[in-house]
Amino acid sequence: MERKNKVAATILRVFLGITFLMHGLSKFQGGIENTVGFFESLGLPGFTAYMVALIELIGGIAVVLGLGTRVISILFVIILAVAIVKVKLAAGFLGNGQMAGYELDLALMAISIYLAITKRSLLALDNVLFRSKKAE
Numbered sequence: 001m002e003r004k005n006k007v008a009a010t011i012l013r014v015f016l017g018i019t020f021l022m023h024g025l026s027k028f029q030g031g032i033e034n035t036v037g038f039f040e041s042l043g044l045p046g047f048t049a050y051m052v053a054l055i056e057l058i059g060g061i062a063v064v065l066g067l068g069t070r071v072i073s074i075l076f077v078i079i080l081a082v083a084i085v086k087v088k089l090a091a092g093f094l095g096n097g098q099m100a101g102y103e104l105d106l107a108l109m110a111i112s113i114y115l116a117i118t119k120r121s122l123l124a125l126d127n128v129l130f131r132s133k134k135a136e
Contacts, residue, residue, distance in 0.1 A: 009114070009121035014064055016111045020076060021060025027053035042086045052079055063115075066124020073116040080109040 027035045032053060036046040056079070059072040088102035095101035120127060 005118075006120055006122045009118050010066075010123060012111050013066060013069060013115055013121045013124070016073070016076070016108065016115065017060045017063030017065075019060070019108060020056045021064065024053050024055070024057030024060055027056065044082075044086070055079065066121060066126050067129075069121070069124065069126060070116050073112040076112040077109055077116070080105045080112065084109075 027049070032049060035049040035053060039049040039052075040046050055072070055075050059068075059075060062068050063072050084102045084105050088100070088105055090096075091099045091101050093101045093103050115121075
């Protein structure tokens with residue numbers, strides 16, 4: 001992979017990680033019980049709110065560090081797909097004046113998919129922990 005592509009992947013990885021970290025943090029700061037209630041109002045089991053918040057929080061930190069980026073990116077895709085279908089789809093792409101649309105969710109999903117299929121980015125712990133024998 002060319003160096004400039006690794007730099008671009010790094011920028012996307014850090015942005016995605018920070019974004020999910022902040023979303024996970026806000027779920028706990030706003031009172032996870034509120035999030036549990038919201039999930040239940042959507043017909044989802046309440047415990048899934050804890051799962052999503054922890055994936056966002058811990059996964060966001062891990063992605064910033066470049067640890068397990070591929071697996072966590074796939075989990076992010078699943079979370080985003082459910083959010084679009086269960087919450088945002090009815091509001092449309094740009095929103096309906098009452099709630100945001102799903103354009104940001106699709107952008108984050110595209111970044112997550114890119115990172116799930118990209119081999120390397122710079123300054124990632126995965127590069128140190130899982131060094132390949134042949135240079136890429």
